[in-house]
Amino acid sequence: MINLEERSQVAFGKPLAQIGDAQVCRLLQDLVREHCQTLPIMEGKRRLYYVSAEFLIGRLLINDLINLGLYDEVREQLAQAGHDLAAVDDQEVEPSLGNGGLGRLAACFMDSVATLGLPGDGVGLNYHYGLFHQRFVDNQQTALPDEWLGEQDCLEDEGKSFEVQFGDFSVVSHLYSIDVPGYHNGKRNRLRLFDLEGVDDSLVPDDSIDFDKTKVAKNLTLFLYPDDSDEDGRLLRVYQQYFMVSNAAQLIVSEAVERGSNLHDLPDYAVVQINDTHPTMIIPELIRILTQEHGIDFEEAVGIVRHMVAYTNHTILAEALEKWPLEYLAKVAPKIAKIIELLDQMQREEHDDPAVAIIKDGTVHMAHLAIHYGFSVNGVAALHTKILEETELHPFYELYPEKFSNKTNGITFRRWLMGCNPDLTSLVDKTIGTDWHRTADLTPLMAHVDDDEVLDGLVEAKGKAKARMREFLLTHQGVTVPEDAIIDVQVKRIHEYKRQQMLALYLIWKYLDIKNGNKPARPITVVFGGKAAPAYTIAQDIIHLILTLSSWIANDPDVAPYLQVIMIENYNVSAAERVIPAADISEQISLASKEASGTSNMKFMLNGAVTLCTLDGANVEIADLVGEDNIYTFGTSSREVERLYAEGAYDPQAYYHKPGIKLLVDFITNPAFMATGNEERLRRLHDDMAHKDWFMALLDLEEYIQVKERVYADYEDRGAWVRKALVNVAQAGTFSSDRTIAQYNEDIWHLVPQK
Template sequence: MRSQTDLERVLTARGVNLDTCSDRELMYALTAAVRQLQKPMDHARGQRKLYYFSAEFLVGRLLRANLINLGLLEEAERLLAAHGRSLAQVEDQEPEPSLGNGGLGRLAACFLDSIASLGLNGDGVGLNYHYGLFRQRLDTGRQTEEPDPWIGPESWLLDTGLSYQVDFGGFSLNARQYDLEIPGYENGVCNRLHLFDVERPAPPPAEGIRFDKTDIAGHLTAFLYPDDSDEAGRLLRVYQQYFMVSAGAQLLLRELEEAGHSLLELDRYAVVHINDTHPSMVIPELLRLLTSRGVELEQAMDLVERTCTYTNHTILSEALEKWPASYLEQVAPQLLPFIRALDQRARRRSDDPRTAIWDEHNVIHMAHMDIHSSAKVNGVAELHTEILKNTELHPFYVLYPEKFNNKTNGITFRRWLMSCNPALAGLITQAIGPEWQRDAGLLEKLLEHKEDTALLERLLAVKEENKGALARWLGSRGTEIDPHSVLDIQIKRLHQYKRQQMNALYAIWKYVQIKEGHTPPRPVTMVFGAKAAPAYTLAKDTIHLLLCLGKLIERDPQVSPWLKLVMVENYNVSAAERLVPACDISEQISLASKEASGTGNMKLMANGAVTLGTLDGANVEIARLVGEGNIYLFGRSADEVIALYRDNAYRSSDYWQKPELERLVDFILSPELLTIGDAGCLSRLYKDFIAKDYFMALLDLEDYIAVKERCLAEYEDRAAWSRKMLVNIARSGFFSSDRTIMEYNRDIWHLTPDGA
């Protein structure tokens, strides 16, 4: 690797005075220096190239991550320390790229890191959102949304000077290509994330995130997932998706032709990965482009089916996109003949109407198109894949059993342990050596230290240090917490199936218990971090309930010494990097069968948190790896939940009318909360609990409370708890995104000659 003077040499050449420049000036200087040092690095090579299409790439701040992968982190920290500067303070000035929102985008970012670190020939393809989902404000007692700008005059974006014409119904736009460089971990490789943008973006909205959704030319790349509560918003999403896939497909074919390859060898030299259904239109777009260049339609469909692969991330109907044909007639009418041809091809293979691409209601099913027209289809956790095969996508599995496979998600330990928790990473290296930094599976060596009292005590001390750091960070944002309390953390997108509202009912139960004199052995701090989609009313109502409960608890002198409820404003990657190392109890409480995988569970586990959760998604695999004594499980099984839905057998009234649950639900409309909160928001939540409760929070509530109380009690045996922590860290190595990507390459992409 480079000598340790390279970074200083580049900074000196740029005229940076480390003693006098501001933290912001130093951040920009370091960004430019790292970009300069990345310039000579080579893109990974290989006969077949991956184009990973995704609506989201939640990359987080890049300065520290890139310094780690370049092997320059220690040099940077020493250099800054010699001038009385702190890298942590400098990187706090870095804006976080607003290119994603939740697990889908964070997974895609981890995958790009692993693809580069494994030296695989692959790039990402997405959109260059200017304002992300939104910047969340909570100071009014409810969520409000503002733009989240991140693109400044100096950023990590590289303007390639390339653009591609994208033709819509009645007008065209140029898609300008910007790149983010993705360096591999100490291997000299630097791949790319290609981001497409309109050439003349409109100025930011004058008020909140409201803008003219019909102004496609100006606002197409403004926001991730524009509000789809009206037709203009839904159409804008279709415009976004076609803009991304058309530009990306043109980029692919340009690179194929520049390399001297025939279009008829598309599948030999390229693989197009469709990450969830947002990029599905790449399939008919490739057909359109190939046939426009002289390839026969049937031959083009064969080529595309051998080239494309598809990951399904959910069984939720809202995320299995279906678009009225009239929308595509308006946005990209040139695609309709090709989608019709794909549907006819599908009907020749199966007469089951459940597998149609274009249904009798003139609706186009994107997931159906992906499955018919891809070489491989995968789920993202063992349970999720089995549900897809046996229930949700069973007719397709019968038709294409050879296409279906599982690829359990993973995270990059470079970001989610080495970077965000250097104290724990250092302790692990002292115990088992540094090799785990390249092969996370070697963390299992920690199991040899289960009875090492000194190591276990140090493990607890590191956790306390991280809790103290989190307390200081929250304090700087105006929220005080007790760093010696139990940190019970639920951080993920706000959605009813993730059941933050069940956790809120536990907070009510705990509040009542303390009021009745049943104090816990030590204080409990409940921390939430989540954004709710702007049009998702019940999710925003849940945030309001949590904020009201936080105020109620804080104002009660009998309860506040023992219980705290915190909602972290504008939860993002940077906030997660502070919360994850400090967490004691990892809340993974989704309704069994509804969470495809989760990756927060993996990050928290790797940092020594113990999971409290349902047997859902990757929790099933976590439970198997760590063993019954090192995880806290509750709730009905996926099979039981599926049966309840199938038989329409769940009645929320069977549960909320139980006296012990009724008082918790009724508390939502209690005078105590109504004096703090909005009656309309709280009434909607209350009515949903008693009339619907679609994701069955009340079904598992009693079991949840009992298991959570047992978890809190057992936390007090600090020696036993430290062993649980160690087992979780040791077993977390399976969930490395490097492992996941090696499996994708071996079974799906075959980017190297031997598919290794």
């Protein structure tokens, strides 16, 4: 039994009702920390180390209260004192340790690893300023330091340090951790974050993310993904990755020895999952430690590591399948570079196919290194894994078919339903009981698809979620969303393959359609959110187009009552928790074959949005689950897209010159429209679409417009629409990260669950 009233008196000398939300937040954070510290850390002979460049954990308070079993009691006591837990949660500073789906997935996975009672920790870096804090100035993205560390209250000092030796200097790390309690199981794991002991925050100005990238010994943990548009930035990326994996490897070896390993049996004590290619250098680093620090024979060390490192591939995009010049590695970590050369030589002796070489023309292919010298390679959705096996990584699949498997991504329902959508959670509990909290089985809801009471409850829950979103957008950005608007959402990292530009072209079409007198049945609010990498010019141009369209439409009295475009500034997990539960339509419109999985698609589905999508990534599995009547699909197939790329057969000009498409693309450079924006950005984006369109937005545009109009029309049959929404909620259980992690453990990790 907890007593917040007593805690308030002790901490602040005031009754709970008389302290502010910020003080209540501190009170609850202390409560969570105390409870977490009483929980034993999960132990086991074999331990998982999930190494990732990103952990986009979001605010921790509500999630931790749920997992600790304190949520209902705390919410009730706060309500009695006149406090709203959601308002208190807003006082917490969101840790800036990730950017997009890769980092959010890692956070969901850590929650599920702990909930399933598996001994395993996340390992990464403690970025002082994250990626960046996004601000819109003159309808353009500007990047500021995301200063979260000064206000955080979640990091625990583990009191451990390691030395990392670079080519001509060394640095010392310092290890911090964040508790990850399992759901109602009385145990915890940790997210373990290495910082640079000599880090110098003064290198970063207050109003910019520019800093001296050559001062490596002082800047290694300042930013996630430092700008790599110049050689200093690219080198810094390599330094940063090696700093991460060297610390991780030293931690793994030291803890295995503490648990009784003689290192010859290291795979019995540790399994390493590398999340994409960023941590791949942990393979040669482990070999270096075993051979050079512990005297193990090179071939035996290679064999040891080959039995303990597993690799998750998240993309087929060339930019994310990292390749580093060998000379960079030789400068950053010469011992590692030599080991990679030996590994390449060893691989060439085993296989004479140049397609699978690790080093080609002086460039190290990190994915190739991970596949050859890991024991497992997994994709993250059925379609994605099929593409890896049949095309992108086919030569490796021919060599190592036993290494390949699929592990469709998942999300934790503790955060993405129970935490962010209390009204829908209450409805589900009332309708089918609470077993789904542990099993994620929501299929019993299918028995209620014609139950008017349940359907009305879903409408009511969606209405309350929309009210919370409207309040957030009014407070956050000063925009008012009509109460009866349909909420149409695309939130994700800004990238051409995700095709935010295609939705923008639709908005131009809709704007012109309304100007021609075709008014929609109700207001439509289209919500975007996401950041563009600072060096990714076209992505920033897309943001500028969206923001310029938003202003253009808002200032047109003929259209503004019927169409609204909002782009959330500094989109993050906290914003997602407001917007996703409110959405009616989930936009998942990537070019087929390019999105490995997606996880926002799962979050929207779970919260009762209906998906409008290409058959890409996990959208394929969503479509199979809900059936064609409860999803809207369009677009060129992944197989046809692959053919167009392979044959160089896509000609954007052929589509651009179609009158209906040319009208929309040329609107971007309409003199009146350009006068409200940045001419250079708009012309560049126009020309890129008309002449390059590398991710084929024009290819699918006409069908997208047709299907999107059908979605809006179908929304007006409210009974049918709400049944679609309920079917989506009912079928979302497949996408629980608990299911994903159970599969990882059964097929790859083989950890013993702690009871």
